[in-house]
Amino acid sequence: MAGNGKSSAPFLVSGGGIGGLVTAYALARQGFAVRVFEQSPEFKEVGAGIQLGPNIFRVLDKIGLKDAVLADAHRPPAQEMRDAVTGKLITNIPLGAEFFERFGQPYAVTHRADIHGTFLKACQGSNLISLETSRRVDGYEDHGDRVTVRLEGGERAEGRALIGCDGMWSKIRERIVGDGKPQVSGHIAYRAVLKREQVPADLWRPDVVLWAGPRCHFVHYPLRRGELYNLVAVFHSDHYEEGWNAEGNKDLLWQHFKGLRPEVLRLLELIDTWRLWVLCDREPVKDWSKGRVALLGDAAHPMLQYLAQGACMATEDAVVLAEKAAASPDDLPSAFKAYQQDRYLRTGRVQVMARVYGEFYHARGVTAELRDLAISGRTPQQSYDGIAWLYGGP
Numbered sequence: 001m002a003g004n005g006k007s008s009a010p011f012l013v014s015g016g017g018i019g020g021l022v023t024a025y026a027l028a029r030q031g032f033a034v035r036v037f038e039q040s041p042e043f044k045e046v047g048a049g050i051q052l053g054p055n056i057f058r059v060l061d062k063i064g065l066k067d068a069v070l071a072d073a074h075r076p077p078a079q080e081m082r083d084a085v086t087g088k089l090i091t092n093i094p095l096g097a098e099f100f101e102r103f104g105q106p107y108a109v110t111h112r113a114d115i116h117g118t119f120l121k122a123c124q125g126s127n128l129i130s131l132e133t134s135r136r137v138d139g140y141e142d143h144g145d146r147v148t149v150r151l152e153g154g155e156r157a158e159g160r161a162l163i164g165c166d167g168m169w170s171k172i173r174e175r176i177v178g179d180g181k182p183q184v185s186g187h188i189a190y191r192a193v194l195k196r197e198q199v200p201a202d203l204w205r206p207d208v209v210l211w212a213g214p215r216c217h218f219v220h221y222p223l224r225r226g227e228l229y230n231l232v233a234v235f236h237s238d239h240y241e242e243g244w245n246a247e248g249n250k251d252l253l254w255q256h257f258k259g260l261r262p263e264v265l266r267l268l269e270l271i272d273t274w275r276l277w278v279l280c281d282r283e284p285v286k287d288w289s290k291g292r293v294a295l296l297g298d299a300a301h302p303m304l305q306y307l308a309q310g311a312c313m314a315t316e317d318a319v320v321l322a323e324k325a326a327a328s329p330d331d332l333p334s335a336f337k338a339y340q341q342d343r344y345l346r347t348g349r350v351q352v353m354a355r356v357y358g359e360f361y362h363a364r365g366v367t368a369e370l371r372d373l374a375i376s377g378r379t380p381q382q383s384y385d386g387i388a389w390l391y392g393g394p
């Protein structure tokens with residue numbers, strides 16, 4: 001319920017991706033008015049899958065969106081890792097009853113557009129949220145008792161605080177952290193989504209399958225209640241391009257994947273058009289808020305995708321930020337400090353460990369042998385122990 005400290009001055013949110021929308025909704029659930037400014041002409045996510053660990057469901061449960069997200073998702077029975085050269089099984093981690101019992105929440109995979117669409121629908125259903133498209137935030141002033149943002153075209157908007165949910169290339173971050181461009185990892189991802197009927201029956205698997213190869217890997221899993229099939233091929237390359245939707249050159253992909261298992265090559269051959277992502281991240285930092293302005297999601301802690309956690313972390317951020325704001329609505333600068341204090345070690349650990357997992361998936365020679373030795377004999381409970389720091393939170 002809105003109390004005295006929750007006067008009508010809205011929170012301003014820059015960016016209407018997964019992080020911006022879930023932040024708007026979490027704030028509105030606490031009784032705050034919110035204006036979301038999205039630079040694109042519509043609220044839309046690019047087509048690809050994301051994995052959702054049990055940690056996201058713990059926070060989605062708190063804001064009443066867990067069932068809606070699960071309704072469109074697919075629940076894989078297991079996560080499997082195989083050697084992309086020999087085909088040998090490296091590990092198979094069950095994600096069913098035993099997993100649920102351990103973490104109290106499920107594991108799921110979903111289309112980005114589906115989870116984004118669920119957040120959008122939730123926001124549209126709230127009379128506290130104003131969703132505004134074709135509105136790029138170009139800058140802001142923090143006046144101490146309120147903030148003003150400058151929108152493209154010169155218009156200004158005033159609010160009680162600004163949350164920068166403007167992603168990897170965040171404008172707001174330039175002012176708060178000022179650490180230049182993101183770091184290019186030297187890895188690029190090609191992604192495609194097929195309809196289930198396009199996938200030969202012997203290649204369709206209900207699990208999340210990761211084929212680990214030398215300086216490359218390939219992941220596939222079903223999406224949207226099993227109606228779609230998501231494919232992501234990652235390999236080392238110096239190619240650089242900003243944004244998430246450029247077309248990938250097929251020859252470059254084949255240079256890296258030739259000689260791998262026929263199951264991998266047959267799936268790759270099914271794709272006509274690949275979309276490309278140049279994978280970037282940043283060093284973890286501790287200070288993502290200043291006065292009445294705070295960062296969230298990829299703007300605060302962009303990470304490589306190897307732990308499949310960027311959207312999960314943004315959602316955790318949103319729920320924590322809204323709780324802190326509700327606890328001290330009259331002192332938002334302190335609320336934002338409490339939010340970053342709560343979050344920076346957890347998100348920093350994911351940023352650091354995601355890099356380690358990337359090395360791990362792309363290992364060659366003795367390093368690959370050591371990896372296989374370390375994880376292949378694990379029981380499910382031992383595998384769960386290894387990831388409990390992440391899945392057991394926040």
Ligand SMILES: Cc1cc2nc3c(=O)[nH]c(=O)nc-3n(C[C@H](O)[C@H](O)[C@H](O)COP(=O)(O)OP(=O)(O)OC[C@H]3O[C@@H](n4cnc5c(N)ncnc54)[C@H](O)[C@@H]3O)c2cc1C
Pocket residue numbers: 014015016017018019020037038039040049050051052135136137138165166167168170171189232277279296297298299305307308309310311312313314
């Ligand atoms: C290959 C790959 C696989 C991934 N897999 C997973 C996974 O399995 N699980 C998972 O949890 N995460 C995954 N992620 C990470 C996840 O996609 C991101 O962390 C998440 O989408 C970040 O959300 P965000 O809202 O912070 O940023 P974004 O999604 O980048 O949204 C930012 C929004 O802000 C808008 N914007 C930018 N600048 C401005 C401005 N100046 N004014 C107004 N609007 C602006 C943009 O148009 C955009 O809509 C993956 C990422 C990649 C690259």
